[in-house]
Amino acid sequence: MIAIDTNIIIRLLxxxxxxxxxxxYTLFKKHYVFMGDTVILETEWVLRFAYEFTPTQIAEAxxxxxxxxxxxxxxxxxxxxxxxxxxxxxxxxxxxxxxASSQQLKKFYTFDKKFQASAKLITDREVLSH
Numbered sequence: 594m595i596a597i598d599t600n601i602i603i604r605l606l607x608x609x610x611x612x613x614x615x616x617x618y619t620l621f622k623k624h625y626v627f628m629g630d631t632v633i634l635e636t637e638w639v640l641r642f643a644y645e646f647t648p649t650q651i652a653e654a655x656x657x658x659x660x661x662x663x664x665x666x667x668x669x670x671x672x673x674x675x676x677x678x679x680x681x682x683x684x685x686x687x688x689x690x691x692x693a694s695s696q697q698l699k700k701f702y703t704f705d706k707k708f709q710a711s712a713k714l715i716t717d718r719e720v721l722s723h
Contacts, residue, residue, distance in 0.1 A: 594625040594626070594627050594666065595620065595625070595626060595627065596626075596627045596628075596629065596632075597620065597626055597627070597628060598632060599632050599633065599635040599639060600657065601617045601620060602617075602628065602632065602636045603636065603639055603640070603644075604616070604617040604660060605617040605618060605621060605658075606640070606654050606658055606659075607644060607654040615659045617663065617671065621664065621665075624664065624666050625664045625665075625666065626662075626664055626666065627666050627667070627668075628665065628666070628667050628696075629660070629667075629668065629692075630667070630668060630669065630672075630673070630690070633655070633669050633673060633690075633705065634686070634687060634690055636652065636655075636669055637651055637655075637680075637687075638686075638687075640654060641686070641712075646650075646681075648680050648681045648686075649681060650688070651677075651680065652677050652680070652681050655673075655677055656674075656677065656697075660673075660674075669694065672690070672693045672694050672696075673690070673693070675689070675693040675696075676689035676690040676692075678691040679691075679692070679693065679715050679716060682715045683711060683714070683715060684708075684711040684712065684715050684716075685707070685708065685711070688705070688708045688711065688712070692716065692718055696718070700719070701718060701719075701720045701721065702720070702721050702722065703720055703721075703722065704722060706722070708720055709721070709722060
């Protein structure tokens with residue numbers, strides 16, 4: 594199994610550089626691939642800001658473009674899937690991933706009012722200010 598960086602995923606999904614796309618495709622074709630949580634988080638950020646993907650396009654890229662491949666492994670599939678779902682409903686992806694990653698804990702604190710509001714509307718978790 595190999596681990597990959599964000600730029601490999603971006604080339605595979607966007608095909609914006611033919612040579613790098615072909616190299617990325619070959620990696621995915623020949624290896625079992627591990628995508629770390631931080632790589633997933635950064636990939637969402639790049640797709641959103643550099644390529645102007647919508648939350649729906651990001652979800653499709655992750656779920657149907659990457660996570661459905663039998664050779665792709667992520668450390669927390671249920672957590673990432675939950676975060677993607679919340680992101681599609683309007684929550685910032687990073688906030689959604691933070692919240693989904695901490696579901697086993699009773700409380701989540703932040704100073705971010707927008708995060709608190711979206712968590713209250715979208716999830717059943719209470720995000721508190723301290």
